[in-house]
Amino acid sequence: MKIRYILLLLAPALLLANGGGEGEGTDILPRAVNFVIFASILYYLLADHVKIAYKGRIAGIADRLDSIQVKVKESLNAKEAAQAKVEEAKANAKSLIETSKREAQLLSEKVASDVNSELLSLEKGFQEKIEIERRKMARAVVTSVLDEMFDEDSVSLDKEELVKIVMKKVA
Secondary structure (H helix, E strand, O other): OHHHHHHHHHHHHHHHHOOOOOOOOOOHHHHHHHHHHHHHHHHHHHHHHHHHHHHHHHHHHHHHHHHHHHHHHHHHHHHHHHHHHHHHHHHHHHHHHHHHHHHHHHHHHHHHHHHHHHHHHHHHHHHHHHHHHHHHHHHHHHHHHHHHHHHOOOOOOOHHHHHHHHHHHHO
């Protein structure tokens, strides 16, 4: 590497040494040599700094890419967790619906059985009232027949005829 730099430093002297003062030629060659020397010196002085800056830029981009990938993984994990919660919520909703349907069915059955027992109770009470009213009517008829019989002294009836009369009134 050092040999290359030494050759580069000596090249202009060798190239310019053969021109013996002729002014007719162009100065393109010396300018090109000077530019190459300048570029070489500039490269020698700045190459390490440019490489360091370039590597730093690459490292910075890699760090940002890593942080973005971490954020992507976190958001994917959060998405999966949210989807799991959604599935759990759907399962809970289904179970709540089934439970509410069962409860509604049990309540309707309970209400139906309560209504049936209430209807039976009302029917029984109604039948008892009918029986009580029939007894009252039978007593009233018997009382009225007996009152008629006792009020009319002229009619004498034996027991069989009295029973027939009472039966006719009751029926």
